[in-house]
Amino acid sequence: MWRDLLLSFSTPVSGGGHRWVVWSRKTPAELSFASVFSGRQSRKSTSRTEKTMADGEEYRNPTEVQMSQLVLPCHTNQRGELSVGQLLKWIDTTACLSAERHAGCPCVTASMDDIYFEHTIRVGQVVNIKAKVNRAFNTSMEVGIQVASEDTCSEKQWNVCKALATFVAHRELSKVKLKQISPRTEEEKTEHSVAAERRRMRLVYADTIKDLLANCAMQYDLESRDCSHVVPAEKTRVESVELVLPPHANHQGNTFGGQIMAWMENVATIAASRLCRAHPTLKAIEMFHFRGPSQVGDRLVLKAIVNNAFKHSMEVGVCVEAYRQEAEAHRRHINSAFMTFVVLDPNDQPQMLPWIRPQPGDGERRYREASARRKIRLDRKYIVSCKQEEMPLSVPWDPSNQVYLSYNNISSLKMLAAKDNWALSSEINQVGLYTLEDDKYLSFHMEMLVNVDAAHAFLLLSDLRRRPEWDKHYRNVELVQQVDEDDAIYHVISPILGTDPKPQDFVILASRRKPCDHGDPYVIALRSVTLPTHPETPEYRRGETLCSGFCVWREGDQMTKDFPFRCPCRIQPTLQTTPYLQAA
Incomplete structure (x- = not known):
């Protein structure tokens, strides 16, 4: 299907800013390099009456x-x-x-x-x-x-x-x-769409830690520390026993999850206090994962120890085990968590902490794992928690942040797709072009129905190496790294366009996802990353894409007069770009 497409790229300009370049080309609608496929729902502005109840009350x-x-x-x-x-x-x-x-x-x-x-x-x-x-x-x-x-x-x-x-x-x-x-x-x-990606990230969290630890060397962070003040980790160890009583349990007789978390926070605070000899403040909690229930009458043994102390923060590990009788040999592992504490001065600024000396064996393992979790935590907070407009167009890539970059890549596209204020700009032969303008971004989205099975379209679009076969805007594609089954990094070279004397090149992270449930789309998300092995070169002008990709929705056995075959799919290209980004 050939249509006039509006193609858009965000390209660097002198002074650190960006300019928005727009031109029109005759190319297959599904082939645009700058395309992003968004959600299936209609892109016409949502009527406010949809957000109110039938009787006039607010939804x-x-x-x-x-x-x-x-x-x-x-x-x-x-x-x-x-x-x-x-x-x-x-x-x-x-x-x-x-x-x-x-x-x-x-x-x-x-x-x-x-x-x-x-x-x-x-x-x-x-x-x-x-x-x-x-x-x-x-x-x-x-x-x-x-x-x-x-x-x-x-x-x-x-x-x-x-x-x-x-x-x-x-x-x-x-x-x-x-x-x-x-x-x-x-x-x-938005939350419904991104929840599937968050669920995927929870399931691979343990493997992420293991992979990082496999490449994590034992390091003692002595920089900017007062090495005259060293606290052995064993001095911070805390053990406490709690008897689960009826007030601690729900209507099923199981201990409230919140009650267990409260007891864990209590012993962790004591362990942190033994290191800093002050009143610590809890700033962050790693994921709580309940491995099994506990009931009224159980004894819960809570153990805490400072795993590692950094310049201004410390990580405390907490473990909860349950048993019924004192003579019971086997204790059930209920929960584990890691909590980050700081010590604040009168001006609420974090104070410098003493260095901790880990014990040989398990203590050194916990020390290394705490360093790995801190690196992941900082990457995750930067990539996942910060606002999209606060991120650079190209994010540095390394093994410790790959899970969160992939998450951000997919979720950014899904969040863009879920916006309800897309404006229909034009519609020709059931191909609609929509636009969305925010404070700093201008996005394009197309919607079309094609006579291709969704799974086949997904396989074709997710392999960028095949793109030059059918897209003249891709001159050459090199697979730089196959990160895992669903993520890969490519180096893309585009031909010279217009009066530009140099071709553009891109370093692209491509993340793909199959549907989580019935009604979900196939997703291929693209964004720029930076790699030390592929720096900018004088030969090419480095291009960047902030949020782009494809969502392909299966239409099932729906029949249409334009496409009289079974199993068509709905493809919707959308692009987010920066009309102008003021240099800081």
Whole structure:
């Protein structure tokens, strides 16, 4: 199918800025280098009446649960701030109520994703917690939680943290197959779409740590440290036993996940205090993963130790085991987590910490793993947590951030696809061109129906080495690195276009995903990365793409008059680019 396409590239200009170049070419609609395929839903502006109920009331997600709590002295720590353990209890309770509202039966906490605490909450302030189910899979569901604090006297509000929890529905000791979520608003569509990628990242998290540790050398960070103050790791070890009583359990007799997390935060704080001899502040928590339940009458053994101390932060590892009788030889592993603490001075600035000396054997292993997790945590916070406009067009690539770059690559495309304010610019022979203009970005999107099976289109479009066969904007493609089954890095060379004296080259990360559930698209996402092995050269002008790719939706057995064959697929090209990016 040949159509006039508007092709767009973001190209570097002198002074560190970028200019937007647009031209028209006659080329197959599915072949544009600068194409990104977005979601299947219509790109016409969503009517606001869709976000209101039939009776005129404002739309509210049926799974949404809100909780407001006044922080009293009994909820605070020695600094007069809300205890993170108490906050985790409230978060878990609110999320569980949301999950049970969707499932219609009891639910248990399976995991809690990483949490970064942006602000502390003081006595007298109000904590507002909102939770809703983002997406339901087969027997598990992702619940999104937002926490904010409020000063009722000044009416000021602060964002405290965001959390993502996974819950599993149980009825009579068996798992329950969940009904699917039907997102309505742009926010709900975005969270629903990206939830599948987050679930994938959770499943590969353990392998990510193992792969990184395989290439991680034992290093002692002595730079900028007072080596006269060394604390043996064994001096920070803490062990505590808790008896699970009825107030600690839910209506099924299982210990509340939030209660276990609160006990874990308590022993971790004690371990951190033994290193710094001060009152530490919890800044981040690595993923909680519950490996099994505990019931009323169980004894929970909680162990904590400082794994590693960096310049201004320390990692504390916590492990929870359960047993029923004192004579019981085998203890059940319930949970493990890693918490990051800092020590703040009177101006709320982090203080320098003493160096920790790991014990031989397991202590050195924990020390190395803590260094690896810190590197991953910093990469993840930079890549996943920061706003899209704060990221450079080309992100550095290395093995420690590959999982999160892939996640960001896919999720950026899905979030762009989920926006509901695309404007239809033109439509010819059932091929629609849509545009979306934000403060710094201009995006193009095309929508068409083609007579190709979605799986076949996915295989063709995901292998960039075959692109020159049918796309004249790809002169040569070299596979630089096959990262894994779903991710690869390519070096792409395009021909000379217009009056430009040099051809462009691109270093592209291509990430592909098959549908997670029925109704999901096949996704191929492209973005620029930087590699030391492929620097800029005088021979080419280095081009960059911020967000591009393809989403291919299977149309099933739908019949159309233009395509009288079975199993067509809907392909929708979209491009995000920078009309002009002011140099910092």
